[in-house]
Amino acid sequence: MSEHSLGPNGGLVYCMDYLEMNIDWLEEKLKPLIEDHYFLFDFPGQVELFSLHTNARNIINKLIKKLDLRLTAVHLVDAHLCCDPGKYVSALLLSLSTMLHLELPHINVLSKIDLIENYGNLAFNLDFYTDVQDLSYLQYHLDQDPRSAKYRKLTKELCDVIDDFSLVNFSTLDIQDKESVGNLVKLIDKSNGYIFSSIDSSAVEFSKIAAAPLDWDYYRTAAVQEKYMKDDEIVQKTSGMQ
Template identity: 75%
Template sequence: MPFGQIVIGPPGSGKTTYCHGLSHFFELIGRKTAVVNLDPANDTLPYECAVNIEELVKLEDVMSEHNLGPNGGLVYCMDYLEKNIDWLKAKLEPFKDHYLLFDFPGQVELFTLHNNAKNVITEMVRKWDYRLTAVHLVDAHLCSDPGKYVGALLLSLSTMLHLELPHINVLSKIDLIESYGQLAFNLDFYTDVQDLQYLQYHLSEDARSAKYRKLTKNLCEVVEDFGLVNFTTLNIQDKESVMDLVKLVDKSNGYVFSGIEGNISAYMKIAAGPTNWDYYRTAAVQEKYMKGDADLETNRGTPS
């Protein structure tokens, strides 16, 4: 029974870097891992690739032959992969005893609007009996802009509803979170996704965003009403940060209960952790990567 991760997220969110770093991390802890590149636009791979979609279809060839742009070409490539799903199954056959990392394209429409990528994933889960978790990476610096943060929330929610998989949203590059400016609130405001009405005050301070305040209010209510979206954090260069994320993924897809690690009881103790671990971990991440330690309540504006 193969286990693995569907690694998705907007362009520049760090998907390929994540697959590269995680494969090294798994090598250190003795977990056999295979990275599968399903991004036909990713022609520079830092990791050793077990399966590469470019053996089946190349984006450059598709764009040239069918006179398509990058977005249309990616949709075509995913359609082609769906129609040739047996090729992927045959390529994955030698890696049934490996933990699989699927590096998908960054075009968000593939995971919110189109069904081709979803159908490929559904085939793996329902017919091949793969145990997969979607790891959705979002660049942490988006938190510094309330409008972009709301956009990230909507994208995360839409992706969760579309894919229908165990799903973990990740604020990647957390070590660079304040590179675009200091955050308005403490980090747990952005990871827990609660009390979003406080964002309206900060949107009103920007003349460009103020006129969309009512729309933003309604969008935030949609996110809160679903109650599905929250985030964990990741610095791929920090082994402790990577391990925290691996624990979450292993519990979500059932890997922690599979016994593959050998001493399952010892591994479960590591993965379980204290019940209030998320609170202390978020506080530790803020202390490590963010300037100051302002009280969240005093930093929130007055909602209206």
């Protein structure tokens, strides 16, 4: 890094560029493992790798093409950002940008959901944030912060962009809870097709999975809220709904 006068972020971009140029090395390491391994690629959290630069996307696309991998992008966002309307909107924009940039099956996750009560009250129930419901309801709460009120028009336009795409929603994760991790793994396996790998390739078997009872997100989110958030921590400010 000192040789190239790069900081931490610049160093990561340089490393990803270097890996892209030498992708054959990674392919050779992965080939012997394809038949009986489940790959998990843990990328660094610097957002510019997934929203501005093309190196990460190019690496992923080359692996998909050369090794015939079925990949899903899992984007983790700290749940406490929901406590600040401005930060929540920023997280939505980043999630949307990453989805459009990577062009993969994509799952956004509110991680550390077990710690959400440590950062203050939510303006709405948890399902408002996981389902990304009508963002105009956030405007009242954004206006309570003088810094946000100054950019009211810009914020409204950004929220309209998110609503127009209507692509972003969130699952939740408590890494210490087996059920929470299991639910997320099932969702990931379904998105990349791994859930079908252990069944016979027949229309009957696939239809059984397709017709299986649904675990509605509303009830799952309600259970998460009941588990991690006390009733007096859900502050419904009806004035913001007007």
